[in-house]
Amino acid sequence: MGTQDCDVVVVGAGMSGLTAARTLVxxxxxxxxxxxxxxxxxxxxxxTLSNGVVVDMGGQWVAPTxxxxxxxxxxxxxxxFKTFDRGLSVALRNGVAHRYAGLLPTDDADVAADVEQxxxxxxxxxxxxxxxxxxxxxxxxxxxxxxxxxxxxRNLLTDLGRWLFRFQAPAVFSVDASELSVLHVAxxxxxxxxxxxxxxxxxxxxxxxxxxxxQGLAKGLAAGLKDAIHLGQPVDAIIQxxxxxxxxxxxxxxxxxxxxxxxxxxxxxxxxxxxxxxPLRDSLTQRMPMGTALKMMFVYDTPFWRSEGLSGLVLTxxxxxxxxxxxxxxxxxxxxxxxxxxxxPARSWMQATPAERQAAGVETLAQVFGPRARKVVEYVExxxxxxxxxxxxxxxxxxxxxxxxxxxxxxxPVGKIHWAGTETATDWSGYVEGAxxxxxxxxxxxxxxxxxxx
Amino acid sequence: MGTQDCDVVVVGAGMSGLTAARTLVxxxxxxxxxxxxxxxxxxxxxxTLSNGVVVDMGGQWVAPTxxxxxxxxxxxxxxxFKTFDRGLSVALRNGVAHRYAGLLPTDDADVAADVEQxxxxxxxxxxxxxxxxxxxxxxxxxxxxxxxxxxxxRNLLTDLGRWLFRFQAPAVFSVDASELSVLHVAxxxxxxxxxxxxxxxxxxxxxxxxxxxxQGLAKGLAAGLKDAIHLGQPVDAIIQxxxxxxxxxxxxxxxxxxxxxxxxxxxxxxxxxxxxxxPLRDSLTQRMPMGTALKMMFVYDTPFWRSEGLSGLVLTxxxxxxxxxxxxxxxxxxxxxxxxxxxxPARSWMQATPAERQAAGVETLAQVFGPRARKVVEYVExxxxxxxxxxxxxxxxxxxxxxxxxxxxxxxPVGKIHWAGTETATDWSGYVEGAxxxxxxxxxxxxxxxxxxx
Numbered sequence: 086m087g088t089q090d091c092d093v094v095v096v097g098a099g100m101s102g103l104t105a106a107r108t109l110v111x112x113x114x115x116x117x118x119x120x121x122x123x124x125x126x127x128x129x130x131x132x133t134l135s136n137g138v139v140v141d142m143g144g145q146w147v148a149p150t151x152x153x154x155x156x157x158x159x160x161x162x163x164x165x166f167k168t169f170d171r172g173l174s175v176a177l178r179n180g181v182a183h184r185y186a187g188l189l190p191t192d193d194a195d196v197a198a199d200v201e202q203x204x205x206x207x208x209x210x211x212x213x214x215x216x217x218x219x220x221x222x223x224x225x226x227x228x229x230x231x232x233x234x235x236x237x238x239r240n241l242l243t244d245l246g247r248w249l250f251r252f253q254a255p256a257v258f259s260v261d262a263s264e265l266s267v268l269h270v271a272x273x274x275x276x277x278x279x280x281x282x283x284x285x286x287x288x289x290x291x292x293x294x295x296x297x298x299x300q301g302l303a304k305g306l307a308a309g310l311k312d313a314i315h316l317g318q319p320v321d322a323i324i325q326x327x328x329x330x331x332x333x334x335x336x337x338x339x340x341x342x343x344x345x346x347x348x349x350x351x352x353x354x355x356x357x358x359x360x361x362x363x364p365l366r367d368s369l370t371q372r373m374p375m376g377t378a379l380k381m382m383f384v385y386d387t388p389f390w391r392s393e394g395l396s397g398l399v400l401t402x403x404x405x406x407x408x409x410x411x412x413x414x415x416x417x418x419x420x421x422x423x424x425x426x427x428x429x430p431a432r433s434w435m436q437a438t439p440a441e442r443q444a445a446g447v448e449t450l451a452q453v454f455g456p457r458a459r460k461v462v463e464y465v466e467x468x469x470x471x472x473x474x475x476x477x478x479x480x481x482x483x484x485x486x487x488x489x490x491x492x493x494x495x496x497x498p499v500g501k502i503h504w505a506g507t508e509t510a511t512d513w514s515g516y517v518e519g520a521x522x523x524x525x526x527x528x529x530x531x532x533x534x535x536x537x538x539x
Numbered sequence: 540m541g542t543q544d545c546d547v548v549v550v551g552a553g554m555s556g557l558t559a560a561r562t563l564v565x566x567x568x569x570x571x572x573x574x575x576x577x578x579x580x581x582x583x584x585x586x587t588l589s590n591g592v593v594v595d596m597g598g599q600w601v602a603p604t605x606x607x608x609x610x611x612x613x614x615x616x617x618x619x620f621k622t623f624d625r626g627l628s629v630a631l632r633n634g635v636a637h638r639y640a641g642l643l644p645t646d647d648a649d650v651a652a653d654v655e656q657x658x659x660x661x662x663x664x665x666x667x668x669x670x671x672x673x674x675x676x677x678x679x680x681x682x683x684x685x686x687x688x689x690x691x692x693r694n695l696l697t698d699l700g701r702w703l704f705r706f707q708a709p710a711v712f713s714v715d716a717s718e719l720s721v722l723h724v725a726x727x728x729x730x731x732x733x734x735x736x737x738x739x740x741x742x743x744x745x746x747x748x749x750x751x752x753x754q755g756l757a758k759g760l761a762a763g764l765k766d767a768i769h770l771g772q773p774v775d776a777i778i779q780x781x782x783x784x785x786x787x788x789x790x791x792x793x794x795x796x797x798x799x800x801x802x803x804x805x806x807x808x809x810x811x812x813x814x815x816x817x818p819l820r821d822s823l824t825q826r827m828p829m830g831t832a833l834k835m836m837f838v839y840d841t842p843f844w845r846s847e848g849l850s851g852l853v854l855t856x857x858x859x860x861x862x863x864x865x866x867x868x869x870x871x872x873x874x875x876x877x878x879x880x881x882x883x884p885a886r887s888w889m890q891a892t893p894a895e896r897q898a899a900g901v902e903t904l905a906q907v908f909g910p911r912a913r914k915v916v917e918y919v920e921x922x923x924x925x926x927x928x929x930x931x932x933x934x935x936x937x938x939x940x941x942x943x944x945x946x947x948x949x950x951x952p953v954g955k956i957h958w959a960g961t962e963t964a965t966d967w968s969g970y971v972e973g974a975x976x977x978x979x980x981x982x983x984x985x986x987x988x989x990x991x992x993x
Binding site: 226229230231232234235260261262263264319321351354355357361363364365367368371372373374375377429432435436468470471473476477484485486487489490491 | 775809922925938940
C-alpha cells in the first residue's frame with residue numbers, strides 16, 4: 086500500500102471532484118484526487134466511432150445559462166455547436182407516425198391549454214422552492230408526500246396532456262414519475278430555471294453539443310492537475326483520526342487535512358467510514374437512488390431525415406427507444422440518431438443483449454423514418470446502471486419523504502469530510518454545471534475551514 | 540488473513556442467517572457464518588437492567604401465528620408470557636389525557652365507522668397481493684405510484700380517523716406514511732395476515748414476550764452451531780470465481796460452493812461484489828431504506844399504573860414517546876414503560892442526547908400518569924440507526940415504484956449467491972418469523988442447487 090500526504094484528498098474524478106481539485110490547487114494547496122475507474126469524467130464519456138466521429142455516451146449537452154461549463158469551454162479552447170433542431174418532429178403512438186411542428190404533437194387546443202397550465206403550475210412550484218433548503222418550503226410536508234405521477238393525474242386534465250407529462254419525467258430524471266417526490270421535481274426544475282428551460286433544445290438544457298466530446302472538459306481539467314490524479318483506486322474506507330483524514334484506495338492510502346467526497350450519495354454510502362457516519366447522513370444515502378437510462382446511437386451514412394424536412398426529434402410510445410434526437414456531427418459527415426430508453430422500460434431492457442436492443446430500436450426507427458432507418462452502419466450504446474462506479478444516471482433522485490427528513494444531511498460536512506457531486510448542487514443539480522458548482526462550493530468550504538484557527 | 544473452506548458460507552448471524560445455517564448443518568453440510576458484530580442476533584438484542592430484569596432493545600414480541608418462532612421457543616426451552624394489556628388505554632392529544640377502553644380513543648360513531656371501513660379497505664388490498672410477486676398484482680401500477688399518506692387522505696373521512704392511520708404507519712414501519720408505497724403497505728400487512736393481526740396485542744403481533752429476552756433465540760441457535768460462527772468479521776467483498784464463492788471478512792476469508800447473504804438489502808448493497816451485481820439487483824439495494832426508531836425504557840419500582848386501572852398503552856401526539864406499552868417483567872417485580880419514537884420525529888430526536896430524550900419522555904409520561912412517572916429508577920434506550928451493522932429498523936421499506944421495477948431481484952439468486960433476511964420473506968416479512976422463513980427458504984434453494992447435477 087503506497088501512502089501520500091497532502092492538504093486535501095478528493096474522492097472521485099468526475100467533473101465535481103476535478104473542479105474542486107482545480108479550485109484548491111489554484112488556492113495553493115496540495116491536492117490528491119483518488120478515482121476508482123481507469124479514466125476521468127464520471128458520467129461524461131466520449132467515444133470515437135469507426136468513422137472518426139466523436140460521440141458522447143454520457144452527458145453531452147450544454148445550456149446557455151450553464152456559465153461554469155461555458156467558461157471552461159472557453160478556457161480549454163473546446164468547441165461547441167448548436168443541436169440540430171430544424172424541421173418537423175414526429176410522434177409515434179399506437180403504431181402511427183404523426184409529423185408536427187412546435188412543441189406539441191397535436192393541434193387540439195384543449196391539450197395545448199392543458200399542457201400550458203400544467204407547465205405553468207409545476208413552474209410556479211419550482212420557482213417557489215428554496216433551493217438551499219427545500220424542506221423549509223411552507224408546503225414541504227404536502228409536496229413531499231405525493232408522487233409526481235399522482236400530481237400529474239390530479240393536475241393534467243386531458244389524456245394526451247397526462248401522457249406527455251408522464252413521458253417527460255423519465256426523459257429528465259430517468260426514473261418513472263411514480264418514483265419522484267413532487268418536492269424533488271419542483272427542486273430539480275427550480276435548479277435549472279424552470280421546466281421550460283430544462284426540456285428545451287434551443288436556449289435550454291439541450292441547446293449545444295461538444296465537437297470533440299463533453300469528456301474533453303474533464304480531460305482538460307485533469308491535464309492541468311497532472312500527477313495529483315490517481316486512477317484505479319476504488320476507495321473502500323475513509324478514516325478520521327485526530328486532525329487528519331485517511332482515504333484508503335486499492336493500493337494507495339492518502340492522508341490529508343480535509344477530504345471531499347465527490348460521488349453520488351448512494352455510492353458515497355457504500356464506503357466504510359470510521360467513525361461511522363452519523364445516522365442522518367447514513368439514512369440519506371439509503372434514499373437517493375440513481376435513475377436508469379439506456380443511451381443508444383444508430384449511425385447512418387447521412388442524416389437522411391433532414392432532406393425530408395425532419396428534425397430527428399421523435400417521441401414514441403415504444404420502449405426502445407422512447408425519445409430520439411438528431412445527434413449527427415456538426416458537418417453532417419454522417420447521420421446519427423440518438424435514442425433513449427429511461428425509467429421503467431429501461432429496467433427490463435437493460436437485461437437484454439445489445440443486439441436485442443439494436444434490433445428493437447431499428448424496428449421503431451423504421452416505423453418513423455421508413456426502410457432507410459434499417460441501414461445502420463454502426464451501433465453503439467451505453468447502460469450506466471451496469472457501471473460499477475456510477476450504478477445509474479443521470480443523477481440520484483428523491484422519493485417521497487426523503488427531502489423532508491434527510492435533506493439537511495446532503496451537504497452538511499461530517500467532521501473533516503465535505504460533500505460534492507452534482508446531487509448536492511443548487512444550480513443545475515443533476516447536470517455537469519451542477520457538478521462544477523458543487524465542486525466549487527465544497528472547495529470553498531474547505532478553504533474556509535483551513536483558514537479558520539483550529 | 541485466515542482462510543477456511545466449506546460448503547456454504549452465510550453472511551450475517553441474525554435470525555435469518557442462523558436459521559439458514561442450522562438448516563444446512565442439519566442437512567449434513569459444512570457451514571461457516573461470518574458476522575460483522577461481536578454478537579449474534581442482528582436486530583434482536585437483550586439487555587439486563589441493574590435489577591436483573593432482562594429487556595429487549597430490539598425485536599421483543601411473538602404472535603400466535605408465528606409458528607417457526609414458537610417451535611424454536613419450544614425446542615430451546617425458552618419461556619414466553621402474554622403482554623400485559625388489562626385496563627384502560629390513554630390518548631394524550633393537545634395536552635389532554637383521555638382514558639378509553641377498546642381500540643379507539645373516542646366514542647364518536649362516525650370515527651369508529653371510518654376507521655373500520657379504512658381497515659377493511661387496506662385489509663382487502665392486503666389480502667389481494669400475491670406475496671411472492673407483488674408486482675404482478677392487477678393494480679400494481681396504480682398501487683405502486685401512490686404513497687400511503689395519499690391513500691389515507693383519500694380513504695379516511697374523519698380527522699381523527701386520518702390521524703390514527705397516520706399514527707399507525709410509523710408504529711408498524713418506522714417510517715412516515717409519506718415514505719411508503721401503498722403496494723408495499725398492502726404486501727407487508729398481507730404477509731402478517733392483515734392489518735388487524737399486525738397491530739393487535741393479544742392474538743396479534745404484540746401478543747407475547749420472552750422472559751429471558753428474545754435474543755435467546757439467536758443465542759440458542761448459535762450454541763448449536765458452535766465453531767461455525769465467526770464474529771467481528773465485517774464482509775467487504777464477495778468474489779465468485781469458477782465454481783467457488785469467496786467471502787472476505789476483516790481477518791478471515793471463507794471459500795464455499797454457495798453463499799447466503801442474510802442482511803437487509805441496503806447493507807447487502809454496500810458489499811463489493813466481483814463480478815459486480817447485475818444492474819437490477821444493484822438498483823434494488825438502492826431503493827429499500829431502513830426505517831428509523833428509538834426504543835426507550837423507563838424503569839420504576841412498581842407498575843404503579845396498573846393499580847389505577849391503566850394498561851400502560853398510550854398514544855400521544857408528542858414526539859417522545861409517541862407510543863407506550865407496559866413492558867414490566869411477568870412477575871411485576873418492577874414497572875417498565877416502553878416508549879417508541881418512530882419515523883419523522885425519530886430523525887430529529889436521534890440527534891439529541893440520551894439525557895434529552897429521557898427528559899422529554901418523562902415529561903410526556905408525567906402528563907399521562909401523573910408525578911409518579913417522574914420517579915424513574917433506570918433509563919435505557921437504543922437507536923438502531925446508529926448501529927453500523929443495522930443502520931435502521933425494523934426493516935427495509937419500499938418507496939413508490941420500487942416493487943414494480945425491482946421486486947423481482949429481491950430473492951433471485953445471483954450466480955452462487957442466495958439472499959435471506961426478513962425483507963425477503965413472505966410470511967411475517969419484517970419480523971423474526973420472516974427472518975426464519977427467509978433463512979429456511981434460502982437454505983432450501985442452496986440444498987436444491989447443490990443436489991442438482993452441475
